[in-house]
Amino acid sequence: MNYIAHKRSETDKKEQLLLEHLKNVSQLSETFAECLNLSDYAGIIGMLHDIGKYSNRFQQRINGAEISVDHSTCGTQEAFKKRLSIAAFCIAGHHGGIPDIGGRADTENDSTLQGRLKKNTEDFSAWVNEVDSSKFKPISEPFTNDRIPYNFILRFLFSCLVDADYLDTENFMSNGAVSRDSGDELPFLLSLLNNHIEKWQNPSGKLNILRTNMLNECIEVGRKSSDKLFTLTVPTGGGKTISSMAFALNYAVKHRKKRIIYVIPYTSIIEQNADVFRKIFGLKNVLENHSNVDFKEIDDETKTQMMLAAENWDSPIIVTTAVQFFESMFSNKPSKCRKIHNIADSVVIFDEAQMLPLDYILPCATVIRQLAENYNSAVVLCTATQPNFQSILNLTDKSNKLQLTEICKSAENLTDDFRRVNFKYEGKLEDDEIALEIKQCNQVLCIVNKKAHAQKIYSMLGESDENFHLSTYMYPAHRQKVLKKIKQRLDENKPCRVISTSLIEAGVDIDFPTVYRAISGIDSILQAGGRCNRENKRNSSECIVHIFNTDEVLSYQQTNTDAAMEVIKKYGDKIYLPDAIKMYFDNLYYYRDIDKTHKVFDKKGIINGLTNLEFESVAQKFKIIENDTKSLYICTEENKKEFDDLRHGNYSKELFRNLQQYVVNLYERDFKKLDEACCIEYIDSYFYILSDSNYYSDKTGITFPDDNTLKCIFS
Numbered sequence: 001m002n003y004i005a006h007k008r009s010e011t012d013k014k015e016q017l018l019l020e021h022l023k024n025v026s027q028l029s030e031t032f033a034e035c036l037n038l039s040d041y042a043g044i045i046g047m048l049h050d051i052g053k054y055s056n057r058f059q060q061r062i063n064g065a066e067i068s069v070d071h072s073t074c075g076t077q078e079a080f081k082k083r084l085s086i087a088a089f090c091i092a093g094h095h096g097g098i099p100d101i102g103g104r105a106d107t108e109n110d111s112t113l114q115g116r117l118k119k120n121t122e123d124f125s126a127w128v129n130e131v132d133s134s135k136f137k138p139i140s141e142p143f144t145n146d147r148i149p150y151n152f153i154l155r156f157l158f159s160c161l162v163d164a165d166y167l168d169t170e171n172f173m174s175n176g177a178v179s180r181d182s183g184d185e186l187p188f189l190l191s192l193l194n195n196h197i198e199k200w201q202n203p204s205g206k207l208n209i210l211r212t213n214m215l216n217e218c219i220e221v222g223r224k225s226s227d228k229l230f231t232l233t234v235p236t237g238g239g240k241t242i243s244s245m246a247f248a249l250n251y252a253v254k255h256r257k258k259r260i261i262y263v264i265p266y267t268s269i270i271e272q273n274a275d276v277f278r279k280i281f282g283l284k285n286v287l288e289n290h291s292n293v294d295f296k297e298i299d300d301e302t303k304t305q306m307m308l309a310a311e312n313w314d315s316p317i318i319v320t321t322a323v324q325f326f327e328s329m330f331s332n333k334p335s336k337c338r339k340i341h342n343i344a345d346s347v348v349i350f351d352e353a354q355m356l357p358l359d360y361i362l363p364c365a366t367v368i369r370q371l372a373e374n375y376n377s378a379v380v381l382c383t384a385t386q387p388n389f390q391s392i393l394n395l396t397d398k399s400n401k402l403q404l405t406e407i408c409k410s411a412e413n414l415t416d417d418f419r420r421v422n423f424k425y426e427g428k429l430e431d432d433e434i435a436l437e438i439k440q441c442n443q444v445l446c447i448v449n450k451k452a453h454a455q456k457i458y459s460m461l462g463e464s465d466e467n468f469h470l471s472t473y474m475y476p477a478h479r480q481k482v483l484k485k486i487k488q489r490l491d492e493n494k495p496c497r498v499i500s501t502s503l504i505e506a507g508v509d510i511d512f513p514t515v516y517r518a519i520s521g522i523d524s525i526l527q528a529g530g531r532c533n534r535e536n537k538r539n540s541s542e543c544i545v546h547i548f549n550t551d552e553v554l555s556y557q558q559t560n561t562d563a564a565m566e567v568i569k570k571y572g573d574k575i576y577l578p579d580a581i582k583m584y585f586d587n588l589y590y591y592r593d594i595d596k597t598h599k600v601f602d603k604k605g606i607i608n609g610l611t612n613l614e615f616e617s618v619a620q621k622f623k624i625i626e627n628d629t630k631s632l633y634i635c636t637e638e639n640k641k642e643f644d645d646l647r648h649g650n651y652s653k654e655l656f657r658n659l660q661q662y663v664v665n666l667y668e669r670d671f672k673k674l675d676e677a678c679c680i681e682y683i684d685s686y687f688y689i690l691s692d693s694n695y696y697s698d699k700t701g702i703t704f705p706d707d708n709t710l711k712c713i714f715s
Helices: 018-036 039-048 056-062 072-081 085-092 113-117 147-173 186-200 206-224 240-255 267-281 301-308 322-329 358-374 389-394 409-413 431-439 451-461 476-491 522-529 555-571 578-592 606-611 615-621 637-647 653-662 668-676 708-714
Strands: 004-007 015-017 229-233 260-264 286-289 317-321 347-351 378-383 422-428 443-447 467-470 496-500 514-518 544-549 629-633 663-667 680-683 687-690
Touching: 004 018, 004 056, 004 147, 015 018, 018 039, 018 147, 039 072, 039 085, 039 147, 072 085, 072 113, 085 113, 085 147, 147 358, 147 606, 186 206, 186 240, 186 267, 206 240, 206 409, 229 240, 240 260, 240 267, 240 347, 240 378, 260 267, 260 322, 267 286, 267 317, 317 322, 322 358, 358 378, 358 389, 358 578, 358 606, 431 443, 431 451, 431 496, 431 514, 451 467, 451 496, 467 476, 476 496, 476 653, 514 522, 522 544, 522 555, 522 578, 555 578, 606 615, 629 668, 637 653, 637 687, 653 663, 663 668, 668 680
Parallel strands: 229 378, 260 317, 260 347, 286 317, 347 378, 422 544, 443 496, 443 514, 467 496, 514 544, 629 687
Antiparallel strands: 004 015, 629 663, 680 687
16 A cells, blocks of 8 residues: 555645655754754654655545545654653644643643643554654653753744745645745855945044944854853944844854844834845845744645644744744744744844743743753844843853853944934923924924824924824835835935834934933934934934923833933933943842842743643743734735735745735734724634725724824825
């Protein structure tokens, strides 16, 4: 009997032999695991993962019988018999997700590993006639006495398995038609970067000289250092984006790392950073990947193409968000975990690292430690306002074996050299006062905390081509168009007044003479200051960042605001001083952890879940964005073809990449308002399209049924 793993379309009817699939997946898994010297273990997992398909019932199903067959439990039980617990977890989860370990009282009806081990299976004994398990090398389980690294090594091996499984299935189902270009080698990309920065090597002007000195220091440390954990503290305006990449590429080439992963806190600014890198390294070498599109788990082989559209980060430069990165590292699902093996043996840069979420700072620090200790990766924590990351890292391991190394030591005393603005605390300002002051400015940026607040103040300015609004109620391509208009007006010295949420304050290359910032954390206020006199073309005494109190503060920001007010009381307008920044973060951590139990830094008990091998439970708990959001697609004249493909189920990687530029992520309460107004079109119950254009303004983005004022003015 020929045992079959996959069968192509009804017209082709080409079959892939099961043994061929097992061998292919095993060999690919071995290749993926080489960087951590786990090839032998990965190879065994690959050979065992689908042995349940040797049952007669599965073969009936693959030949058209409409029956349900659980084939993964078979390999799970076989791996456990061989005392390969990691393999058992991986095989159990290679379709639906890694299960929790469960308890001895679990029955075969429970989805835990303990339940799966008690489950009756189909007769799959024919596997021993084709797969020679005697050739499996004796394998010892890694980290059986230390649950934390055990978790992350298990996720790494799971990633090797599911990516190999997807890739081999994709290759067969497409008859080899899917072309995957992994991009150029890192030494070539380093030569491109060197060509790009060569023009800066003979700088003129004080700031350019300082920037070039810091850049060269980053290059030198990258060429010489063998440390694993780094901080890069560069003042705002110091050019840390290129400097951090210069360090990373030089380090990666020296140590033969596979890729650079650039992690950014905001989805809203990822496009700009990715575009900077694409201009230097070329389109094919930079993968922009984030959570605007959430690929759904579909355990149905007839919908393979949607699953295969998920990214596996097989590219030399990845630009992603902290949400995508950390939620993938704690996920148990195949589509999210595919990329994990490509995170190993890399250089990972966390830009604006001070923005790592405090509720999850211990789990995030644990990931950072595991990347350095057990994933053979180097990590850079990059920011202009550096918290005491060493103390945070020490909370994950009292041995303090890993120490942080500052890359750019010369930047420690350059705060005043790069300061181009003055800060002024204005006290409480009402909305009409803010609007009035903004109207009197020729060019001004006002940053507030809430999207609705931004829309309200913008509406108070009145309709004019001189006024602009930015928030995540606007889809990314829309924001980019508005930003382009703003930059053009600033370059031409035309009147330009912008009301924005915080999306504009980190990393956006834009320059205003005056900035208003609603009270927030000191780090956010300093980031806002980076949008003022950015090019240093004006006298700093004339460029003011006005800090004002408002009732419109998000609940989760209150602790940051309280800590900031203490700093303002002591330091007044000199909140940019290193001692002021240190006081802010000390206050912030004290207010959050006043009982010194550190529980507030692990709000959901993630570390305890890792210790108890609760893979599914941890994945469900670890949500950096607490409120679940839904991705709402906005159909425009320029993307009608993509929406036709979406409606007809023509899913592809290219489709989802294009659609990322036309999506607005809405909290459940906002989504419900539009849904109750019957203006959302459902596609396959997985995708949502705004069907009534009256609820999307070309000025402010999404509007809601009860926003009558906004609809009247901007529809």
